[in-house]
Amino acid sequence: MAKQLINLHNVFYQYEQTVALRDINLIIEEGDFLAIIGPNGSGKSTLLKIILGLIKPTKGEVFLFEKPVSQFKEKELIGYVSQKSNSFNTGFPATVAEVVRSGLVKKVGLFHRYPKNVRNQVKQALKSVGMEMFAEKNIGDLSGGQQQRVFIARALISDPKILILDEPTVGVDSKNVRSFYNMLAHLNREHNITIVLVTHDVDAVSISISHVACLNQTIHFHGFKNEMDSMSDKQLEAWYGHSVRKVDHHSEVQS
Ligand SMILES: Nc1ncnc2c1ncn2[C@@H]1O[C@H](COP(=O)(O)OP(=O)(O)OP(=O)(O)O)[C@@H](O)[C@H]1O
Numbered sequence: 001m002a003k004q005l006i007n008l009h010n011v012f013y014q015y016e017q018t019v020a021l022r023d024i025n026l027i028i029e030e031g032d033f034l035a036i037i038g039p040n041g042s043g044k045s046t047l048l049k050i051i052l053g054l055i056k057p058t059k060g061e062v063f064l065f066e067k068p069v070s071q072f073k074e075k076e077l078i079g080y081v082s083q084k085s086n087s088f089n090t091g092f093p094a095t096v097a098e099v100v101r102s103g104l105v106k107k108v109g110l111f112h113r114y115p116k117n118v119r120n121q122v123k124q125a126l127k128s129v130g131m132e133m134f135a136e137k138n139i140g141d142l143s144g145g146q147q148q149r150v151f152i153a154r155a156l157i158s159d160p161k162i163l164i165l166d167e168p169t170v171g172v173d174s175k176n177v178r179s180f181y182n183m184l185a186h187l188n189r190e191h192n193i194t195i196v197l198v199t200h201d202v203d204a205v206s207i208s209i210s211h212v213a214c215l216n217q218t219i220h221f222h223g224f225k226n227e228m229d230s231m232s233d234k235q236l237e238a239w240y241g242h243s244v245r246k247v248d249h250h251s252e253v254q255s
Contacts, residue, residue, distance in 0.1 A: 002029035004066055005162055005194055006051055011060035013046050020046040022218050024060070028196060030161070033188040033208065035225075036198045038215035039240055044198040045083075047215065048166055051196070052080055065161075079155030081148070083166040092140040096131065096150050097122050099139050103154035125153040128191060129183055144171030145180055156187075163187065165197040181207040202240070214239050 006028040013021040020043045028034055038044050049055045050062060053069055062069040065077060094102075100122045126132040129149040134142065139150060148168060155163060165184075172180050185208035187193045195209075212228045214221040220239035221228060 002031060004028070004063070005030055006196070007063040007066075008047075008050070008057075009061040009063070011050060011057045011062065013043070013050060013055070014058045019217065021050070021057075024219055026213060026219055026222060028162075028194065028211075030194055031188075031192065032211050033185065033195045034197070034211040034213060035209045036196065036213045036215055037202055038198075038200060040200055042200075042216040044200070044215060045166065048164060048198055051164065052078065076158040077161045079152075079158065079160035079163045081151050081155050081163070081165045081168060083170060092138070094139050095135065096126065096137050096139055096142070097135040099150055100125050100135075100153045100157055103157040121157055122153075125157045126150075128156060128187060129153045143173070143176075145173060145176045148172055148180070149183065152183075152187075156193075160193065162194045162196065165195070167199055168197055169199070169201070178207060181209075184208060202236075216240070 004027050006026070008024050008026045011021060011024040011026075012019070024047065036044055036047065046055070050057055051064075053062075053064075053072070064072040065074070097119075101118060103125075104118065104121075122135065123132060126135055129152050131146065131149050131153060134146065134150070139147060142150065148171060152163065152165070152168075163184075168184075169177050169180060184195055184197075188195050188208075188210075197209075206225075209225055211223065212221065212225050213219055214228070214236075216239055221231065
């Protein structure tokens with residue numbers, strides 16, 4: 001049986017006046033490539049914050065790598081790329097290699113020397129996202145999609161087992177979205193990294209992923225992507241709250 005990397009059991013979360021999440025039961029296994037999709041305000045960011053241990057559920061339990069979250073100390077096993085990552089302006093004075101290397105700061109300490117093999121680690125991380133040719137470029141001179149790849153490389157440099165991405169295609173032009181998802185599929189399949197991403201874009205579920213969770217306060221569906229393909233438009237609308245369109249890019253995906 002695959003290892004349960006994330007397990008949320010009867011999780012509720014309430015901000016002062018607003019119930020953001022109710023009765024969430026969600027198991028994410030090693031090797032999954034899961035998209036959590038839901039409309040604006042459906043609780044996606046709140047769910048990520050709970051998984052990342054940034055907030056505690058009002059009720060319910062969270063297990064990471066089969067340990068209660070309070071006992072889970074190996075934070076480097078979870079790589080996170082936030083929605084706001086790709087906001088560098090062209091004047092930001094750091095090279096791509098420096099940005100990727102900064103992913104190691106927590107491990108090395110700000111004023112310690114980096115070990116000799118760091119240059120190689122930076123190279124490997126950039127290679128895994130198809131950006132090794134850009135190591136010496138200024139981060140601010142890259143496109144939104146290229147910057148996003150660099151931030152993924154920064155998350156990968158500490159060798160995580162899970163990569164969590166919040167709206168990763170914001171800032172990626174539409175013509176590059178498919179190759180971006182192909183790159184994530186490559187990390188999932190060839191580097192055995194479990195991937196969890198959240199998005200409000202239902203179309204995103206059509207590309208590369210293995211599993212889908214449909215969230216609107218609670219989980220309305222969680223299963224294999226192709227099981228969701230067989231959901232009727234009426235079922236989808238009932239969960240999403242308004243009309244949605246499914247686009248099947250599956251046949252176009254290259255690994
Ligand atoms: N700090 C907060 N204080 C009070 N209410 C909040 C706070 N953050 C979020 N909420 C509310 O909780 C609910 C879930 O918000 P959340 O940001 O998790 O949704 P989301 O699916 O990530 O939204 P979006 O797609 O718009 O980013 C919303 O009703 C939101 O207004």
